[in-house]
Amino acid sequence: MLGTRVSAFLKLSKRDLKYDLPASIVVFLVALPLCLGIAMASGAPLFAGVLTGVIGGIVVASISGSALSVSGPAAGLTVIVLGAIQQLGAYETFLLAVVLAGVIQLVLGVLKAGMIGNYFPSSVILGMLAAIGITIILKQIPLAFGMTETHAFEVEDGGGIAAFTNTIFSSINWGATIICLLSLAVLIFWPSFKKLSKIPAPLIVVILGVALGFAFQGTSFALNPDHFVSIPVVSSFAEFKGLFIFPDFTQIVSKDVWVVAFTIAIIASLETLLSIEAVDKIDPFKRNSPTNRELIAQGIGNMSSGLLGGLPLTSVIVRSSANANSGGRTRQSAILHGIWLLVALLAIPTVINLIPLAGLAAILLHTGFKLAKPALFKQIYKKGLDQFIPFFITVAAVVFTDLLTGVGIGIVVATFYILKANMTNAYQFNIVQKEEADMAVLTLAEEVTFLNKAPIQQKLYNLPKGVKSVVIDGHKSKFIDKDVIDVIKDFEQNALSKGLSIELNDVTYKQKPLNGNFRLKKQKLQKVV
Structure with a gap:
């Protein structure tokens, strides 16, 4: 009976399990290295990254109304988290800010603030997706070639191009490179074999990577320890409990804590709403996710994460797109991916640590290419420059700055084209040829705002020669x-x-009467025959 109620609440579907189960494995394989990498980049314990992924999968997906969204630690918050931990002085104090950020998100969801995501232009959303794809590719290229050290590209003693080239090639691990290239080949060609395609290609990539990692031992292609996944290994329940860190509630009156909390809440909410909008666009069933419910789910998720020692989480487009591209149908796949993260952390950490990072890099390179494939650029270009320019500028801005800054720049550019279109579509202008004299007819659109003042004024005061009468028609307005x-x-x-000779027909405008209520009033200005 209890199981039936839980199933009804989560709306679990046995029919879709055959799609969601393999998709959840793919998302798990993508999420695991991302959780670890984001935790490391944020200056937080590695366990915190995996814990956040578990909560994002099990807790958030259970409450969320999105079918394909996958939540977890977000790369877009790494700089903010790193700075906040340093500013607040203690990780426990930072965790309090995460809990408060979750409370703020919960309030935003109750106040139905999720509708703001509907006002982002589609060209900007698609540009964000493409930019994330390019960013993924750029960040995974070093791992694809086994270059795990940042100083691999440094040339201190000069030597020009030759020294630079030699430094690069000397830092490449050819074993990792072979694993990545073969993995890419599997990801590209495996689905074309219909009988074999039921087995997820990323799973084959992982098996292939582990096998080659063993095969290359003792050869010139051998991988180094830092070429493999590394998650904490716990041998007892006491060690497992010791991994959890709890927030310091004595700092709740601190102004800095509240500033960090509001910063995380606003940025995490915006990233979530942008990701939800993007996920709905790549959903093959074109379902519409309830954004207010998503904010509530994210708020509860961040409260849970902060209480247990995790990082702030958002809906993450990388994992969500991997979910969609792998055939996920419902949120079962996101929930299952959280369970796999928990099982991997507890039961098989030593097995997970056998997976080469180069194989996972190949999975991400393939996902990134799908998000930023050349066909998408061509498709947007065919829609016109008013769509392509905001799209392209969003791509460039996100790649060279960060997610929120890039999207902000894209929205400004898209708004410019929207206003430009609004200004030019405020009226129709025609010249009617008559024997005695030409007549100009200016028909106003349904909505004419102050933004249309300049083009209408310019058109009226620059009438063609020969026009002796003018008709301004507002019957449609x-x-x-x-x-x-x-x-x-x-x-x-x-x-x-x-x-x-001028004729003014019906004109509609908004008038504010004495009682303060707005109403629509039609007024015939004047008719001159």
Whole structure:
């Protein structure tokens, strides 16, 4: 009975399990190194990264209404987390900020603030996806070639191109390179074998990587210890309990804690809403995720993560896109991926540590290419420059800055094109040829705002030669801004003084009466025959 109730709450589906189970394995394989890498980049314990992935999978996915979204530690928050830990002075104090950030997100969800994600232009969302794909590729290239040390590219003594090239080639591990190239070949060609494609290609990549890692031992292709996944190994329940860190609630009155909490809450919420919007676009069933419910789920997830010693989490497009591309159907795949992370941490850490990073890099390179494939650029270009330019600038801005800055720049550019289109689509202008004289007919659009003032004014005061009469028709308009009304009135006086015949038809504008309520009022300004 209890199992039935739990299943009903989570809306688990046995029918979709055949799709969600293999997808969950793929997402697990992608999420594991990302959880560890983000924790390391954030200056947090590695266990905290895996714990955040577990909570993002089991807790958040159980509450979320998104079918394909996968939550976990986000790369976009690493700089903020690293700075916050250093600023607050103790990891326990930082955890309190994470808990408070979760509370803030929960309040935002209850207040139905999730609708803000619907106002992001699709060109910007697609640009964000492509940029993330490019970023993934760039970050995985060193691991693909086994170059795990950052100083591999440094040339201190000069030597020009030759020295630089020699340094690069001397730092390449050819065993890792072979594993990555063969893994890419598997990922590309394995699905074309219909009888074999039921087995997930990334799973074959992992098995291949482990086998080659053993085969290369004792040869010139041997991998170093830092070429493998590394997660904490616990041998007892006491050791497992010792991995958890708890927040310091004595610092709740600290101003710095609240500043960090609000910063994390706002940025994590925006990243989540952007990711949810992007995930819905790549969902083959085109389902619409409830954003307010997602904010509530994220808030509960961050509260749980902070209470147990984890990092702040968001909906993450990398894992979500891997979920969609692997055939995931429902949130079962996200929940299962969290369970696999927990099982890997507890039961088979030594086995997981046998997986070469080069094989996982190949999985991410393949995912990144799918997000930023050349066909997408071509497709957006065919839609017109008003779509392509915001898309391309978003891609460049995200790649060269960060996610939120890049998206912000993309929105500014997209807004410029929206306003430009709005200004030019405010009216239709036609010249009617008549025997005695030409007549200009300016038909106003359904909505005419103050942004349309300049183009309408320019069109009226620059009439073609030979026009002796003007008709301004507002019968289609539901709203005309008062600034535009003033332009029309001024033009009417100017036209009459020049001997032009002008006819003004129905004009709709918003008027504010004494009671303070807004209503629509139609007014016939004047008709001159």
